[in-house]
Amino acid sequence: MRLFTLICVAPLVACTPSEQVPSFDGIKFRAQLSKVDKQRDRFLVKVSKASKSLVGAREAGRYEATKYCINQYGTSDIAWVSGPDVEDVSLTINNDELQLRGACTS
Numbered sequence: 001m002r003l004f005t006l007i008c009v010a011p012l013v014a015c016t017p018s019e020q021v022p023s024f025d026g027i028k029f030r031a032q033l034s035k036v037d038k039q040r041d042r043f044l045v046k047v048s049k050a051s052k053s054l055v056g057a058r059e060a061g062r063y064e065a066t067k068y069c070i071n072q073y074g075t076s077d078i079a080w081v082s083g084p085d086v087e088d089v090s091l092t093i094n095n096d097e098l099q100l101r102g103a104c105t106s
């Protein structure tokens with residue numbers, strides 16, 4: 001009976017939303033995307049706790065932006081204003097939050 005319970009429960013655990021969050025550089029970052037000036041194509045991505053891994057935070061921001069552009073426009077093309085590929089000193093980080101800006105291009 002115990003084995004049956006574990007088999008039934010295990011698939012449910014794997015489907016929880018927290019398990020679906022990808023990790024970057026071994027860390028699960030919280031990234032939020034918002035539109036800029038209510039324009040659907042322009043966005044700002046904020047990635048929390050960037051000091052844990054700047055490499056991972058950059059990729060978490062890129063992932064969030066790419067996912068958004070694909071969902072909105074069907075393409076992953078992004079024109080970065082302040083993107084993840086700039087040198088570390090050029091990144092915008094406020095209160096341990098990485099901020100990336102860009103626009104989806106179609």
